[in-house]
Amino acid sequence: MGITEDIKGDYKESIKILADKSRLEVGGVEASLHCDKFNTRIIKGLEDVIGFEDAQKILSETAEKSTYNLLNAYLSSAQIADSFNSLSPEDKLNVIFELFKVLGYGALKISSINENSGKFVSKSTYLSEGWLENERKWKWAKRENPVCHDVIGYLQSALSLVYEKEPGAFKVTETSCRTKGDEQCEFNMEVK
Amino acid sequence: MTINSDEIREAFLTLGLVGDEETGILRRFGVILACNSVDFLIEREIEFINSLGSKALKLGEKVLIDAAQWCANATFGGIMDSEEWAQLIEPNISTISDRFDGLVAITNCLGWGKITSYELDEEKEELKFVVDYSYYIEPWVDRFGKTDRPICYMWTGVAGGYLDLLFGSKPHDFVGDETECAAMGASSCVFSAKKLKKKYGIT
Ligand SMILES: [Zn+2]
Numbered sequence: 001m002g003i004t005e006d007i008k009g010d011y012k013e014s015i016k017i018l019a020d021k022s023r024l025e026v027g028g029v030e031a032s033l034h035c036d037k038f039n040t041r042i043i044k045g046l047e048d049v050i051g052f053e054d055a056q057k058i059l060s061e062t063a064e065k066s067t068y069n070l071l072n073a074y075l076s077s078a079q080i081a082d083s084f085n086s087l088s089p090e091d092k093l094n095v096i097f098e099l100f101k102v103l104g105y106g107a108l109k110i111s112s113i114n115e116n117s118g119k120f121v122s123k124s125t126y127l128s129e130g131w132l133e134n135e136r137k138w139k140w141a142k143r144e145n146p147v148c149h150d151v152i153g154y155l156q157s158a159l160s161l162v163y164e165k166e167p168g169a170f171k172v173t174e175t176s177c178r179t180k181g182d183e184q185c186e187f188n189m190e191v192k
Numbered sequence: 193m194t195i196n197s198d199e200i201r202e203a204f205l206t207l208g209l210v211g212d213e214e215t216g217i218l219r220r221f222g223v224i225l226a227c228n229s230v231d232f233l234i235e236r237e238i239e240f241i242n243s244l245g246s247k248a249l250k251l252g253e254k255v256l257i258d259a260a261q262w263c264a265n266a267t268f269g270g271i272m273d274s275e276e277w278a279q280l281i282e283p284n285i286s287t288i289s290d291r292f293d294g295l296v297a298i299t300n301c302l303g304w305g306k307i308t309s310y311e312l313d314e315e316k317e318e319l320k321f322v323v324d325y326s327y328y329i330e331p332w333v334d335r336f337g338k339t340d341r342p343i344c345y346m347w348t349g350v351a352g353g354y355l356d357l358l359f360g361s362k363p364h365d366f367v368g369d370e371t372e373c374a375a376m377g378a379s380s381c382v383f384s385a386k387k388l389k390k391k392y393g394i395t
Contacts, residue, residue, distance in 0.1 A: 012210050015227075017201055017301055021325040023230075024303025030230040032303030032327055033209065035223035038263030038346075045255035046240055049248070058239045066231035104211040104218030104226040124215040130224045150228075 003083045004091070008098045011074060026103070027074030036130025043127070043147060044140070056149045060172075063153025068160055068167040071096060075161065089113070089162045096158040105154060108187075115163055118189035120172075125151050125185050128178040135179070146177030148185055155187055168192065195284055195293035197300065203280050204301040222270030230303070234331035237345060256345035257352075257368070264353020265363045271298055272357070288314050288358055295354060296321075303327065304346065308380070316386075317359045317366075323347055323381045332375045342370035344381050351385040364388060 016025045024032050046055035075084045075096075084092065090113055097108045106125035112118060122128075127148045134140065152172045159170040171192045176182035209227065211218040218225045237256055244252045271277055272291075281294040289312050296307045305328075310321035328344045342348070351368030360366055368385040372378040 015205075015209055017205060017303070019198075019201060020306075022300040022302075022304070022306030023325060023327065024227070026227060030303070030327070031227050032230055032233060033225050033227055034233065034302075035225055035263050035267045037223060037266035038259050039226060041259035041262050042236070042256070045259055049251060049255055050240070050243055054243065055240075058243065059236055062235040062239055063228075063232050066229040066235060069231065070229040101211045101213070101216030103228070104224070105216060106211070107214065107216040124217055126211075126217060126224050126226050129217055133224075150232075153232075 003087065004095050004098055007075075007080055007084060007095050008102060010080065011099050011102050014074070027070065028077065029070045029073045031070065031103075036126060037134060039150070040127065040130045040134050040147075043131075043149060052145050056145075056152070059149035060152040060156070063150045064156040064160075065153075065167050067154050068157035071099065071157060071161055074099075089115070092162045093158060096161065100154060100158075105151065108151075108155070111186075113189075116191050118159070120155060120187040120189070122148075122151070122185045122187075123178075123183075125178075127151060128185055131179045142181070143177070143179040145180070146174035146185070147179045148174050148177060148187075151185070152187065155189065159189060195281065195290060195297055197293075197297040200280060200294070200297040201301055203276065204298065207276065221267060221274045221276070223267050230327045231331060233346075234328055238331065238335065253345060257349040258364075260346040260349025261353045261356070261368070262349075262363055263346075264350045265356055268295055268298070268353065268357055271295075288312065292319075292354065292358060295357075299350070305381075312358075317355060319351065319355055319383075319385045321351070321383050323383065326374060326381045329374045329381075338377050339373070339375040341376070342373035342381070343375050344370050344373060344383075347381065347383055351383040352388075355385045355387075359387075 014027045104126055106122055108120050108122045111121055125148045131147045155172045156170050160167050171190050173188045175188050176186040178185055241252050285291050292312050300306055305323050305326040308322050308324045312319050326344045332339055332343050348368040348370045352366045355366035356363050366385050367388040370383050372382040374381050
């Protein structure tokens with residue numbers, strides 16, 4: 001627990017507002033804050049215009065590449081790298097899931113994991129949480145497809161980092177989603 | 193101006209901009225915030241716009257602007273209803289311009305770039321503001337060099353959203369426009385907003 005808490009604590013400390021530019025930095029990488037209203041409406045807008053599959057592809061792929069860089073910059077930095085690299089793949093992934101909590105992405109848990117396959121669950125991804133609220137507020141139709149496209153990208157980037165592969169090495173599929181009425185969001189991982 | 197933006201930035205940071213230990217949900221001001229890399233936020237828009245082709249460009253731009261206008265309503269509406277606002281900002285507000293000062297100070301904490309000046313015409317209900325370091329510029333310019341049109345879609349939606357909140361009764365009473373954009377070579381990005389003219393009385 002010690003290493004995880006240290007890495008997480010340092011990550012929280014690394015959040016800075018660069019006052020002269022009004023930009024934000026986390027772990028040395030530029031980041032910014034947006035609300036669920038914006039992020040879910042981006043998903044809805046993209047799906048309405050280009051369809052579920054293409055929207056999911058764009059959002060998961062851009063999330064994967066950029067989150068890989070966001071995490072890698074921090075986890076490979078001089079003060080973190082040694083302790084992070086001393087961990088097992090499963091522990092590394094748990095550390096990254098703690099960083100995702102810091103970033104407000106929700107809580108993910110490992111159900112099973114090895115280098116070739118894995119299952120992850122979440123009772124609170126920020127997108128499902130936000131979508132369900134906005135569905136009530138704006139009377140959106142109940143979803144027939146999962147919504148956590150960004151989270152697919154986050155998971156793919158995390159797995160690439162943990163197993164030291166390039167981004168794009170893993171394919172994650174969201175098999176259940178709270179926005180469809182499922183009890184929790186579930187993700188399956190396979191090697192591409 | 194009685195709003196102290198340095199004080200607001202300090203207070204904003206002390207709210208703790210991190211997700212809950214258990215759920216990982218970052219609920220502030222009545223909305224759920226998430227901290228994403230700027231690359232993701234802009235690249236997803238670029239890929240979307242690129243996938244559309246020129247015929248559907250306007251539609252794609254409208255989707256992105258719209259999403260932000262709703263966001264402005266929810267986030268800044270929530271901010272103005274919050275306890276933090278009541279303590280920190282409300283006591284210093286006597287005019288609509290003061291209220292807008294407060295909104296600008298909060299906006300400048302979110303990592304989107306900096307609103308450096310503005311003109312708010314309360315009589316005409318019109319707004320013009322300048323943004324330096326818009327977070328859109330590097331990703332677009334890195335990929336395409338100069339752009340042939342303004343591309344700061346989120347800011348354009350937020351421009352309309354500000355006036356919806358200050359003078360309107362609902363989202364999209366007002367409409368924003370980006371009149372100069374640093375991605376086109378301008379020194380800063382400039383936005384304006386005014387009441388939406390309804391064609392033939394229909395929205
Ligand atoms: Zn611009």
